[in-house]
Amino acid sequence: MTTAVVGEGTANQWPVESFESVPAKIEARNATANIVASKKATDGSRALAISFEPRVDDVVTLSFAKPLDLGGRGDVNLAFDVFNDSPMSTQIFFNIVDVDGRAQRRSAAIPAQGSATLYAVLSGFEASVQTGLREIPPGWRSDDVKLFWRNGDRGLDLSRIAHISFELEAITTPRKLVIDNIRLRSNPATDPFFLTEIVDRFGQAAKVDYPIKIHSEAELKAAAAKELAELAASKGPPERSRWGGWSAGPTLKGTGFFRTEKVDGKWWLVDPDGHLFFSSGIANVRMANLETVTGYDFEDPSVRKIDPEELTPEDSRDVVPVDPSVRGTRFLASPLRRSMFQWLPAYDDPLGDHYGYRRTFHQGALEHGEVYSFYKANLERRYGDGYMKKWRDVTLSRMRDWGMTSFGNWIDPIYYDNQEMPYFANGWIIGKFKTLSSGFDYWSPLPDVYDPEFKRRARLTIEQIAREVKGSPWCVGVFVDNEKSWGRTDTPRYQYAAVLDALARPSTDSPAKAAFTKMLQGKYKSIGALNVAWGTQYSSWDNFAAGAKIETIDPAIPDLSWLFADYAETYFRTVRDELKRVMPDHMYMGVRMAEWGMPAEVTKAALKYSDVLSYNVYRETIHPESWDFLKKLDRPTIIGEFHIGSTSDTGLYHPGLVIGVDQADRARMYEQYMNSVLDHPMMVGAHWFQYIDDNVTGRAYDGENYNVGWVTNTDMPYPEMTASARRFNYDLYRRRFGN
Numbered sequence: 001m002t003t004a005v006v007g008e009g010t011a012n013q014w015p016v017e018s019f020e021s022v023p024a025k026i027e028a029r030n031a032t033a034n035i036v037a038s039k040k041a042t043d044g045s046r047a048l049a050i051s052f053e054p055r056v057d058d059v060v061t062l063s064f065a066k067p068l069d070l071g072g073r074g075d076v077n078l079a080f081d082v083f084n085d086s087p088m089s090t091q092i093f094f095n096i097v098d099v100d101g102r103a104q105r106r107s108a109a110i111p112a113q114g115s116a117t118l119y120a121v122l123s124g125f126e127a128s129v130q131t132g133l134r135e136i137p138p139g140w141r142s143d144d145v146k147l148f149w150r151n152g153d154r155g156l157d158l159s160r161i162a163h164i165s166f167e168l169e170a171i172t173t174p175r176k177l178v179i180d181n182i183r184l185r186s187n188p189a190t191d192p193f194f195l196t197e198i199v200d201r202f203g204q205a206a207k208v209d210y211p212i213k214i215h216s217e218a219e220l221k222a223a224a225a226k227e228l229a230e231l232a233a234s235k236g237p238p239e240r241s242r243w244g245g246w247s248a249g250p251t252l253k254g255t256g257f258f259r260t261e262k263v264d265g266k267w268w269l270v271d272p273d274g275h276l277f278f279s280s281g282i283a284n285v286r287m288a289n290l291e292t293v294t295g296y297d298f299e300d301p302s303v304r305k306i307d308p309e310e311l312t313p314e315d316s317r318d319v320v321p322v323d324p325s326v327r328g329t330r331f332l333a334s335p336l337r338r339s340m341f342q343w344l345p346a347y348d349d350p351l352g353d354h355y356g357y358r359r360t361f362h363q364g365a366l367e368h369g370e371v372y373s374f375y376k377a378n379l380e381r382r383y384g385d386g387y388m389k390k391w392r393d394v395t396l397s398r399m400r401d402w403g404m405t406s407f408g409n410w411i412d413p414i415y416y417d418n419q420e421m422p423y424f425a426n427g428w429i430i431g432k433f434k435t436l437s438s439g440f441d442y443w444s445p446l447p448d449v450y451d452p453e454f455k456r457r458a459r460l461t462i463e464q465i466a467r468e469v470k471g472s473p474w475c476v477g478v479f480v481d482n483e484k485s486w487g488r489t490d491t492p493r494y495q496y497a498a499v500l501d502a503l504a505r506p507s508t509d510s511p512a513k514a515a516f517t518k519m520l521q522g523k524y525k526s527i528g529a530l531n532v533a534w535g536t537q538y539s540s541w542d543n544f545a546a547g548a549k550i551e552t553i554d555p556a557i558p559d560l561s562w563l564f565a566d567y568a569e570t571y572f573r574t575v576r577d578e579l580k581r582v583m584p585d586h587m588y589m590g591v592r593m594a595e596w597g598m599p600a601e602v603t604k605a606a607l608k609y610s611d612v613l614s615y616n617v618y619r620e621t622i623h624p625e626s627w628d629f630l631k632k633l634d635r636p637t638i639i640g641e642f643h644i645g646s647t648s649d650t651g652l653y654h655p656g657l658v659i660g661v662d663q664a665d666r667a668r669m670y671e672q673y674m675n676s677v678l679d680h681p682m683m684v685g686a687h688w689f690q691y692i693d694d695n696v697t698g699r700a701y702d703g704e705n706y707n708v709g710w711v712t713n714t715d716m717p718y719p720e721m722t723a724s725a726r727r728f729n730y731d732l733y734r735r736r737f738g739n
Contacts, residue, residue, distance in 0.1 A: 012185060012186035013183055013184070013185045013186070014073065014183060014184045014185075015043070015181075015182075015183050015184075016068065016070075016078070016182040016183055016184055017062060017182040018043045018044055018046075018180070018181055018182075019035045019041075019043075019044075019046045019047050019048050019180060020043075020044040020045075020046050024062040024063060024064055025062070025063040025064075025065070026048070026060065026061070026062055027060070027061045027063065028050070028059070028060045028061075029057065029058065029059050029060075030052065030053045030055040030057060030058040030059070031050055031051060031052045031053060031058045031059065031060050031168075032050070032051045033048060033049070033050045033051075033060045034048075034049050035047070035048055035049075036049045038178055038180070040083040040085075040115070040178040040180070041178075041180050041181075042081040042180045042181045043081075043180055043181035043183075046180075047178050047179065047180035048060075048178070048179045048180065049176070049177075049178050050166065050176065050177045050178075050179065051174065051175075051176050052168045052171060052174060052175045052176070052177070053174060054171050054172050054173055054174055055171070055625060056169070056170050056623050056625045056626050057167070057169065057170075058167065058168040058169075058171065059165050059166070059167040059168075060165060060166050060167075061163050061164070061165040062163060062164050062165065062182075063162065063163040064161065064162065064163065067098075067099050067159075067160040067161060067162055068160075068161040068162075069158075069159045069160070069161075070122065070158040070159070070161055070184055071123075071157075071158040071159035072159065073184065073186065074123075074124075074186055074187075075123050075124025075125070075127075075186065075187040076122050076123055076124070076158075076184050076185060076186055076187060077119045077120060077121045077122055077184075077185050077187055078096065078119065078120050078122055078164075078182070078183075078184055078185075079117055079118065079119035079120075079144065079181075079182070079183055079184075079185050080094075080117070080118060080119075080179055080180070080181060080182040080183070081115065081116075081117050081118075081179070081180050081181045082110055082115065082116055082117075082118060082177055082178065082179050082180075083110075083114070083115045083177065083178040084110035084111065084112060084113065084114050084115075084175070084176075084177055085113065085176040085177065085178060086112055086113070086173075086174075086175045086176055086177075087112055087113075088112050088173070089109050089110065089111050089112055089114075089660060089661045089665050089669075090109065090110050090112075090168065090171075090175050090177065091107060091108070091109045091110075091168070091169070091620070091658065091659045092107065092108060092109075092110060092118075092166060092167070092168065092177065093105060093106070093107045093150070093166070093167040093168070093169065094106050094107070094108075094118065094120060094147055094164070094165075094166060094167075095164065095165045095167060096120065096122075096156065096161060096164045097161070097162050097163055097164070097165075098156050098157040098158075098160050098161055098162055099157070099160045099161075099162045100157065100160075102152075102153040102155060102156050102157065103152050103153060103156070104120070104149075104151075104152035104153065104154075104156055105150040105151050105152050106120050106147035106148060106149055106150055107147060107148050107150050107659060108145055108146075108147050108148060108659065109646070109655070109659040109660060109661045109665075110177070110661070111661045111665075114661075116144070116145045117143075117144040117145065118144070118145050118146075118147050119144050119145070119146060119147065119185070120146075120147045121139075121146070121187065122156070122158055123158060123187075124139075124187050124190070125139070125190060126138075126139040126187070126190060127154070128154065129195075129336075130364075130365050131195065131336065131337075131365060131697075131698075131703075132293050132334075132337060132361075132364035132365035132366070132697070132698050132703045133653065133654075133697060133698040133703050133705050134149065134654050134698060134702075134703045134704050134705050134706070135148050135149050135653045135654035135705060136194075136195065136653060137194055137195070137198060137207075137653050138194070139187070139190035139191060139194050140187070140188040140189065140190055140191060140194075141191070142188070148647075148654050148655060148659070149654075150657075164182075166179060169619060169620075170619035170620055170621065170623040170625075170626065171620060171623075172620065172621050172623060172624075172676075195336065195339065195340060196339050196340070197339070197340065197341070197342045198340050198696060198697070199340055199341045199342060199374075199695075199696050199697055200342050200343070201342060201343035202214050202220075202374065202378060202381075202713070202714050203292075203374025203375070203377070203378065203695060203696065203713040203714070204651055204696065204712070204713060204714065205650075205651025205652065205653075205696050206342055208651040209651075210649045210650060210651050211649055212649075212712060212716045212718070212719075213651065214378075214714045214716065217381050220378065220381055220382050220714060221381075221382060223716060224382045224383065224715075227394075227717070228394070230401075231394070231397040231398065231401055232397075234397075234400070234401040236400040236401060236403070237400075237403040237726075237729060237730040238730070239733065240405075241271055241273055241275040242273075243258075243271035243272055243273065243275065243277065243422055243474075244271065244277065244404075244405035244406060244421070244422055245270070245271035245273070245275030245276055245277040245405075246275050246276045246277070246278075246733035246737070247275055248733075249275065249276045249733060249737055250263065250276060251273075251274045251275060252270050252274040252275075252276070253270075253274055254270075254271075254272055254273040254274030254275075255270075255272065255274075256272050256473055256585075257272050257473050257585040257586065258270065258271060258272060258277065258422070258473070258475075258476040258477065258586075258587060259587065260587070260611065260612060260636040260684065262634075262636075263276065264738075265681055266681040266736070267635070267636035267637070267681065267682050267683070267684050268636075268684060269476065269636070269684045269685065271422075272473045276733065276736075276737070277405065277422075277684075278405060278678070278684060278685055278732055278733065278736055279405055279406045279408075279422075279476065279638060279684060279685025279686070279687070280403070280404055280405045280406070280674065280685060280686065280728070280729055280732060281399075281404050281405060281406040281407050281408040281685070281687050281688070282399070282404060282407065282408055282687065282688045282689075282690070282691045282710060283407070283408030283409045283410050283411075283640070283641060283687040283688065283689045283690055283691075284408070284409070284410045284411075284689055284690035284691055284692075285395060285407055285408075285410075285411050285412060285415070285690075285691040285692075286318075286410055286411060286412035287318045287319065287373070287375075287376060287412060288315065288316045288317055288318050288410075288412075289315045289316070289699055289700070289701055290373050290375045290376070290692060290695075290699070291319060291356055291358070291371035291372055291373045291695075291699070291700045292371060292372060292373075292374070292695035292696075292697045292698060292699065292700055293334075293337055293358075293361070293364060293365065293366060293369055293370070293371055293697070293698070293700050294337060294338060294341070294344055294355075294369070294370045294371065294372050295332060295333060295334040295335065295336070295337030295338035295339075295340075295365075295366075295369070295370075296330050296331065296332055296333060296338065296369060296370040297330070297331060297333040297366065297368065297369040297370060298322065298326050298327070298329045298330055298331070298357070298370070299329035299331060300326040300329040302323075302326060303322060303323070303326055303357050303359070304359045304368055305359075306359055306360075308431065308432055309460075310430070311427070311428075311430070311460060311461050311464050312428070312430075313428045313430050314358055314359060314360050314361075314701065315362070315701040315702075316410070316428065318412075319354060319355075319356035319371075319373050319376065320356045320357055320358075321353070321355065321356055321357075322355060322356070322357045322370070324347075327347060330370070333366055333369055334365050334366055334369075336365065337365055337366070337697070340697050341697075344372060345377075350380075351377045351380065351381075354372055354373045354374075354376045354377045354380075355370060355371070355372050356370070356371045356372070356373065357369070357370055357371065358371050358700050358701070361700060361701060361702070362443070362701050362702040363702050363703060364698070364700075364702065364703050371700045374695065374713050375692055375713050375715070378713065378714045378715055379391050379715060382714075382715055388414070391715075392412075392414055392415065392418070395415075395691075396415075396418060396420050396421055398710075398717065398722075399421050400420070400421070401722075401726075402710075402722055402725040402726060402729065403725055403726050403728070403729025403730045403732075404421070404725070404729060405422070405685075405729070405732075406421060406422040406423060406424070406476060406685070407421055407422070407423040407424065407687075408424060408640070408641075408687025408688070408689070409424050409426050409479045409482075409592065409640055409641075409687060410426055410690075411423045411424065411425075411426075413468050416468055416469060416470070416472065416474075416475070417470070417472060417474075418474065419474065421474075422474050422475070422476050423474060423475060423476065424475070424476050424477055424478065424479055424589060424687075425465050425468065425469050425475050425477075425478045425479075425586075426465070426478065426479045426480070426482075427461045427462060427464065427465045427478070427479075427480050427481075428461065428480075428481055428482070429447065429454065429457050429458045429461050429480065429481055429575075430457065430461075431453060431454070431456075431457035432453065433447055433448060433451040433453040433454040433457060434447075434448035434451045434453070434454075434509075434510060434511055434512070435447060435448055436448055436498045436501050436502050436510075436512055437497070437498065437501045438485045438486060438487040438488075438494075438497045438498045438501070438597075439487070439494065439497040439501075440485045440487065440488055440494075440497075440596075440597065441485045442483075442485060443482075443483060443484075443485065444485070445485070446484060446485060446486070446498050447571070448502075448510065448511050448512045449512070449567060449570040449571045449574060450511035450512050450514070450515040450570065451511040451512075452511075454574070455574055458480075458574050458575055458578050459578050461480070462478075462480070462575070462578040462579055462581075462582060462583070463578075463582055465478060465480075465583070466582040466583050469583065469586070471583075471585070473585075475586055476586075476587065476589075477586055477587030477588065477589040477611065477612060478579060478583065478586055478587070478588060478589060479589045479590065479591070479592055479614065479640065480575050480579070480588075480591060481575075481591045481592075482591065482592045482616075482640075483591075483592060483593070483594040483597070483616060484591055484593070484597070485597060486498070486568075486593070486597045486598070486599050486602045487597060487599055488596060488597060489597075489598065489599055489600075492553060492554070492557050492560070493553055495564075495599050496553070496557070496560040496561070496563075496564055498564070498567065499516070499560050499563045499564045499567065500549075500550060500553070500560070502516055503516060503547075503548045503549075503550065504547055504548060504549045505547060506545065506546050506547050507545040507546075508545075512567065513545070514545075515566075516563050517541070517544065517545050519562075519563060519566065520544075520559065520563075521541060523559075527539070527540055527541050527543075527544060530544070533555060533556070533559070534550070534555050534556040534559070535552060535555045535556075536548075536550065536556075561601060564599065564601045564602075565601040565604065565605065567601075568599075568601050568602045568604070568605035568606075569605045569608065569609075571605070572590075572591075572605045572606055572608065572609035572610065573605075573609055575588065575591075575609075576588050576609040576610070587611035587612055588609070588610050588611050588612075589610065589611065589612045589614050589638065589640075590606050590610040590612060590613055590614040591606070591614065592614045592615065592616050592640035592641065593606070593614065593615050593616070594615075594616050595615060595616065595617050595618070595619070595626070598615070603633075607633055607635055610635075611636075612635070612636045612637065612638050612684065613630070613633070613635050613636070613637040613638070614637070614638050614639075614640045615637065615638075615639060615640065616639070616640050616641035616642070616689075617639050617641075617642055618641070618642055618643065618657040618658055619642070619658065619673075620658060620669065620672065620673065621672060621673055621676035622639070622673070622676040622677055622680055622683070623676075627680065630680070630682040630683075631681065631682060633682070634682070635682065636682065636683075636684045637680075637682045637683055637684065638683070638684050638685045638686065638687070639677055639683065639685070639686035639687065640687055640689075641687060641688075641689040642658070642673055642686060642687075642688060642689065643656050643657065643658060643688055643689050643690070643706075643708040644656065644658045644659070644660050644666045644669040644670055644673070644708075645657075645658070645659060645660070645666065645706050645707040645708045646659060646660045646661060646662050646663060646665065646666045646707055647707060648661060648662035648663065649662060649663050650663075650693070650707040650712075651696060652693060652694070652696060652705055652706065652707040653696070653705055654704070654705050654706050654707070655706065655707050656706035656707060656708040657706075663718055663720040663721070664720050666707075666718075666720065666721065667718075667720040667721050667723065667724035668724070670688070670721065670724050670725075670728070671724050671727060671728050673686070674686060674728050674732075675728070675735075678732060678735060678736050688708075688710070689708065690708055690709060691709060691710055691711065692709045692710075692711055692712075692713065692715075693706070693707055693708065693709035693711070693712050693713055694706045694707075694708065694709070695713060696713075710722070710725075
């Protein structure tokens with residue numbers, strides 16, 4: 001295989017594509033791409049002008065006749081210039097793919113009518129260092145914009161690049177971009193201290209200033225006092241029932257608990273007194289998963305002991321302190337992590353109580369280790385003694401002032417008896433049951449729902465939820481599990497991967513395989529009949545039970561769908577039955593499916609057993625191309641997660657999954673998203689993820705360091721966001737109803 005070498009360049013820059021000629025093949029989907037004479041061209045007089053349609057998936061791909069060699073030039077980054085000829089900010093996704101299909105995906109936002117030079121670091125220390133952060137600060141000073149890492153393979157073969165692409169996701173208005181001067185550049189000299197002391201004693205970005213940054217404890221206390229006075233003077237939104245429903249609207253039957261009803265073609269939640277209710281809220285208002293990794297660990301293995309009967313996963317636990325008897329075995333496990341902090345307290349410091357330990361991390365620089373909660377430390381600084389009760393009261397006051405009607409998922413149990421703000425309870429089914437793999441097991445493999453241990457653990461989990469809720473009518477409903485890796489719908493093999501995984505296992509080791517074999521034996525009276533249907537050559541049912549790898553799946557697809565449907569039904573039925581047994585008055589809100597994994601069989605099962613369908617949708621809006629199918633299902637639906645972030649005015653190094661250019665843009669996009677939910681007749685609510693910004697150095701569980709909070713790590717609300725919340729929430733019922 002021959003490889004194309006990038007053009008001759010200067011000592012530190014080599015042209016890849018200037019669009020003065022057309023060496024690359026340009027393909028467009030839901031877009032029009034032309035090389036044109038352009039005043040916005042940055043290298044010569046011609047550039048690539050792209051008009052994107054208001055579709056879900058718009059992409060322009062530049063393919064190379066020969067693989068492109070971007071290697072052999074030392075540490076490099078790939079840069080391009082872009083102009084956003086649109087009346088609003090635009091989030092662009094940049095993908096680079098090698099000949100073996102390995103890919104990297106990055107993203108950035110371009111201001112309306114704005115220009116930027118974007119770059120992706122491809123090699124060198126900054127591209128490979130394992131820090132435990134989802135995105136790290138730039139290694140050198142520049143006016144250029146570093147593309148934020150989304151996902152992909154760090155082992156990309158730079159010497160054989162097959163294509164690059166520019167993509168927009170789920171836009172609802174046309175956008176125009178002008179792209180030019182794609183070039184490979186040598187990385188400038190990296191600041192040797194770019195990862196050193198990047199966090200101050202308040203847990204803020206030490207080397208960046210921004211409007212609501214705190215500089216002293218006195219400033220923190222003054223800000224708290226000012227906000228408390230404002231909250232005390234707030235009257236909150238008008239026309240609300242005591243449950244947050246619409247007191248000025250129609251009154252339906254009140255049952256004493258939340259329920260659903262369709263009114264004039266739109267689904268609604270109904271509060272316990274019979275008022276129409278729409279759930280506008282914030283998820284993840286809790287102390288769990290707020291810590292960051294300090295770089296220390298303990299030699300004593302007792303800190304890593306996990307009781308197999310635990311019901312709470314690692315990332316849902318509050319700060320778990322290290323026993324004093326173990327602290328003497330503390331050692332520095334990651335000097336890099338420790339060097340990121342200007343200050344960490346001693347254990348006997350007044351703020352030393354906010355240390356904890358995590359026995360497992362999902363990903364990061366360490367497998368386990370010590371963690372610290374700057375947020376809890378700042379609450380103590382802010383409010384003094386009794387800071388947790390004060391945090392609870394202030395948060396409830398904020399929710400009322402901002403016009404929220406409820407909390408979302410993952411709420412600290414201290415709110416379960418608040419008597420002021422409705423909430424959603426939650427639980428995870430975890431344990432030592434058998435599992436299946438869909439091939440996309442980002443958070444965890446799928447449970448083998450035919451394993452009696454799974455059913456036992458489901459019962460224990462839901463009984464625990466019931467004990468926490470105590471029959472409260474303030475609990476709207478219950479979410480169980482989250483973003484399970486059901487399988488992707490790109491191809492049948494991806495969609496039915498979990499079933500194929502089960503079939504490949506021996507029945508003696510896989511309850512799912514045993515159940516599927518029994519189902520197939522009931523349908524096909526002989527192994528020969530199965531072979532005819534599937535185009536296989538199993539010698540006997542025993543041979544099939546020992547392990548059945550299917551190379552050509554097309555003939556078996558109807559049966560694979562049938563088996564998968566039974567799997568999905570078994571999951572949802574198991575959860576629903578346990579919930580109705582111990583919490584008969586509360587709704588089952590489903591499993592909050594991710595948009596990237598919604599096989600039809602799973603949706604059908606959720607439809608059958610859930611009171612409300614739930615999805616996590618990280619897009620600019622609820623795009624009709626993706627979500628109009630809900631009108632055919634005709635069931636109440638809630639958005640369990642969405643967010644918009646920005647690195648401007650935050651000090652954080654990653655904005656999140658959906659990006660605005662600054663805090664004002666972020667607020668605009670919040671209203672845009674919520675209005676798209678409000679206008680959808682099947683939607684009964686949407687929950688923002690999450691209440692508090694991630695740590696600058698990443699949350700301990702997986703390193704996410706996103707600006708997705710309504711408040712900073714010092715508990716300072718973003719004024720642009722709170723103003724937008726009032727604009728939307730104070731009038732949401734009249735708009736939803738049609739007045």
